Amino acid sequence: MRARATLLGVLATILALALAIPGGALASSRQEMILQDDQQLIYAPSQQVAGTLQTLHAMGVDRVRVSVVWSLIAPHPTSGKRPRFNATNPAAYPNGVWFRWDFLDRVARQVGIKVYFQPTAPAPTWATPPRQLPQGYRYSHDPNAKDFGQFVQAVAKRYNGHYVAAGVNGASSTLPRVSYWGIWNEPNIGGWMTPQWKTIRGGKKVPASPAIYRAMVNAAWRGLVATGHRRDTILIGETAAYGASHKGYGASMDPLIFTRAFYCAGTNYKPLKGKAATNIGCPKSGSRRRFVRANPALFDAPGWAHHPYDFVNPPSFHRRDPNSATLSNLARIQTTLDRARRAYHKRPGIPIYITEWGIQSRNPSPYVKFSQAQQAEYLNEGEYMAWGKRRVPAFSQFLLVDAGPNPHYRKGSKPYWATFQSGLLFFGSQQPKPAYYAFELPIWLPHPKHGPHVFVWAQIRPLNAPRTALLQFQARGSTTWTNLTTVSSSNPEGFLTTHVSLPSAGELRMSWTGPGNTVLYSRTASVK
Numbered sequence: 001m002r003a004r005a006t007l008l009g010v011l012a013t014i015l016a017l018a019l020a021i022p023g024g025a026l027a028s029s030r031q032e033m034i035l036q037d038d039q040q041l042i043y044a045p046s047q048q049v050a051g052t053l054q055t056l057h058a059m060g061v062d063r064v065r066v067s068v069v070w071s072l073i074a075p076h077p078t079s080g081k082r083p084r085f086n087a088t089n090p091a092a093y094p095n096g097v098w099f100r101w102d103f104l105d106r107v108a109r110q111v112g113i114k115v116y117f118q119p120t121a122p123a124p125t126w127a128t129p130p131r132q133l134p135q136g137y138r139y140s141h142d143p144n145a146k147d148f149g150q151f152v153q154a155v156a157k158r159y160n161g162h163y164v165a166a167g168v169n170g171a172s173s174t175l176p177r178v179s180y181w182g183i184w185n186e187p188n189i190g191g192w193m194t195p196q197w198k199t200i201r202g203g204k205k206v207p208a209s210p211a212i213y214r215a216m217v218n219a220a221w222r223g224l225v226a227t228g229h230r231r232d233t234i235l236i237g238e239t240a241a242y243g244a245s246h247k248g249y250g251a252s253m254d255p256l257i258f259t260r261a262f263y264c265a266g267t268n269y270k271p272l273k274g275k276a277a278t279n280i281g282c283p284k285s286g287s288r289r290r291f292v293r294a295n296p297a298l299f300d301a302p303g304w305a306h307h308p309y310d311f312v313n314p315p316s317f318h319r320r321d322p323n324s325a326t327l328s329n330l331a332r333i334q335t336t337l338d339r340a341r342r343a344y345h346k347r348p349g350i351p352i353y354i355t356e357w358g359i360q361s362r363n364p365s366p367y368v369k370f371s372q373a374q375q376a377e378y379l380n381e382g383e384y385m386a387w388g389k390r391r392v393p394a395f396s397q398f399l400l401v402d403a404g405p406n407p408h409y410r411k412g413s414k415p416y417w418a419t420f421q422s423g424l425l426f427f428g429s430q431q432p433k434p435a436y437y438a439f440e441l442p443i444w445l446p447h448p449k450h451g452p453h454v455f456v457w458a459q460i461r462p463l464n465a466p467r468t469a470l471l472q473f474q475a476r477g478s479t480t481w482t483n484l485t486t487v488s489s490s491n492p493e494g495f496l497t498t499h500v501s502l503p504s505a506g507e508l509r510m511s512w513t514g515p516g517n518t519v520l521y522s523r524t525a526s527v528k
Contacts, residue, residue, distance in 0.1 A: 241310065
């Protein structure tokens, strides 16, 4: 636990001082940390958004991932008829609709935190086909790729570093450039894109969402390139880790099945042709050259984004489903992408950006499997696992604050608590959970058995403060913590590794003293 200081006091102290005292230890990785919490960053009052950005920067978060919600910006979003306007021109959109993203973009630049914009669903009604649909799917059904591309072009133009817009005080200034983009969220999940599957002649179910997403990616890519973002970090995929066990209209699809169909490749990783191709929206010819030319984003995008959650198992758990890809099975999505690209004679090795991930905890929700202590432990394990993967340039934490319960359902019921409880702070009070401290000072022992050379991986994440800490040990049965050694990091992200001698079973922790002599402790790692 944190020594006697309030969370707000600690953050204020860290923000007030501009100390950067690099250590001299091993530099291991430049893997950046992304955090997403739309409720705190785009739906909250401006003053709260500014405070959240300052908090995240002080904690050492490198970048915020933010949904750019199409239906919140589009004119007449509930109309079935497309309004007449120039959708590629940000000035043609209704007054005031850009404010929340303009504000965040400006404050993030002032604070020193980077921005990652993701244009995504819900789509306006006029950009989807007029038909009766199951409840909840109206705004994700077969979005019009041309309309989406024009929307992305408007977003990209507004945030290309040259666009002048009015600020909070009415004065106009140039909006900071955004150079990091994602295209749609989780297109292999029914809630974000439908139909996932379709029925062809003979009653066979085949993938439908990959072809829809391919068209949308190409349209978005053209919009970004047309507005000067060709050399930006543009991520495609944004895939969820696993799908449903059945095939239906909105039944989510395993990411490997989705990815193969997205690249029009069969299970043998050869380009599909004939009916096997046209059945899932791919070109009949199977021509490699034509497919590459027609789909530049699939081969020129600098990264594939993936969300390797496992909501009911620890990060190290290996799922049996060979088409899923959780954190422990990340090699599956890497191999699938490599083989799909090789099918078109393109170089393998595209980086995998983990752009959404987290661990949920019980209390106040009684329906989550993991305790708060387990959430803290598994956050550290997950980050260690990602840190060890050379093809993963970014990792992420989904939510700063737990989502509140859904008031539309009976209090205490399972649907009432069917919201994300993966935050670092409690909903309402916003007091820190154990996961908060685990996030600030991660520590992990891959082989937690005592001995003369125990390997320790850790990170001193808080920014503008000393990157030096103490490793402390408490033998089993003792109540006294003993200082073992001082560790430090010269790594830009604060990562460090070391070996220590642990004479017996017990517990290991990291103690860090920040500005104002504020002491923080990592979680305690058990030693056998």
